[in-house]
Amino acid sequence: MAQVATEDEQGAQRRIGSAVRSDSVLTGGGLAMWREYRTGPWTLSAAELSRDLDVLKVPHTIVVAFRPPRGRDGAPRKGQEVRVPFPDLTGLVRWMPQLRQQIDEIPDAHFGFPFPYCEARPTGMVMKLLPSLAAEWPTWTTEQAAAMGLLCARCGFDLRTCGVEQRLAYNIGGEPGQPRLECGPCCGDGRSLTRHTAKRSVPRHDEAPGLPVADRGLHP
Numbered sequence: 156m157a158q159v160a161t162e163d164e165q166g167a168q169r170r171i172g173s174a175v176r177s178d179s180v181l182t183g184g185g186l187a188m189w190r191e192y193r194t195g196p197w198t199l200s201a202a203e204l205s206r207d208l209d210v211l212k213v214p215h216t217i218v219v220a221f222r223p224p225r226g227r228d229g230a231p232r233k234g235q236e237v238r239v240p241f242p243d244l245t246g247l248v249r250w251m252p253q254l255r256q257q258i259d260e261i262p263d264a265h266f267g268f269p270f271p272y273c274e275a276r277p278t279g280m281v282m283k284l285l286p287s288l289a290a291e292w293p294t295w296t297t298e299q300a301a302a303m304g305l306l307c308a309r310c311g312f313d314l315r316t317c318g319v320e321q322r323l324a325y326n327i328g329g330e331p332g333q334p335r336l337e338c339g340p341c342c343g344d345g346r347s348l349t350r351h352t353a354k355r356s357v358p359r360h361d362e363a364p365g366l367p368v369a370d371r372g373l374h375p
Contacts, residue, residue, distance in 0.1 A: 184267030187290035201235035
C-alpha cells in the first residue's frame with residue numbers, strides 16, 4: 156500500500172524540488188545547494204533547506220563553502236552549502252524520481268565535494284582534501300579557478316584537469332586551510348618537499364624523538 160504524504164511533506168517536497176531544479180549541483184560526492192548567509196525574500200536559506208530535508212527524512216550536512224569573488228579584486232564569497240551525500244540520494248529520489256536518471260549518468264570517476272591535493276609529511280606524501288570550496292568548483296571558469304587557487308602557482312596549469320593530461324596538485328606552503336598549490340612537473344612530484352619535511356623532522360641531539368615539548372628535560 157502506497158504511503159500517503161503528509162501536508163508538511165508535500166510542502167517540503169515542493170520547496171526542495173524547486174531548489175534542486177533551479178540551483179543545485181550533482182557530483183560524485185552527492186547533491187549540493189549553496190546559499191549566501193543573507194538570502195533574498197524568494198530564496199530558501201540553508202537552514203530552511205535543512206528543515207525541509209529533515210521533514211523528508213533525507214540525511215544531509217551544512218558546511219561553510221566559498222564561491223569565487225564577483226569582481227577581480229573582491230574576496231571569495233562565504234556561504235553555506237547543504238550537501239546530501241551520494242549514498243543518501245536514494246532518500247531524495249523518493250520525492251524526486253526524475254533525479255534517478257541524472258544520478259545514473261554520473262561517471263564513476265567524477266569529482267566529489269572536496270578538491271584533492273598532496274602534502275608532504277615526514278613519513279611521506281599524503282592525500283588531503285580541501286572541503287571549503289563550493290561543490291560547483293569543477294565547473295568554474297579558468298579565471299574563477301585562478302581566483303580560488305586551483306591553478307598551479309608557478310606555471311598556471313589548471314589543476315582540475317582530468318584524463319591523460321591530469322597532473323596531481325601539491326601543497327608547497329600557504330596558510331592552514333589555504334594551500335598554495337603547484338602541479339607535479341613544477342615541484343618534482345613533491346620529492347623535494349618530502350625531503351625537506353623529513354629533514355626538518357630530525358630531532359636535535361638534545362631532544363628525545365617522539366616526546367611532546369612539555370616532556371623535554373624530564374628524562375635523562
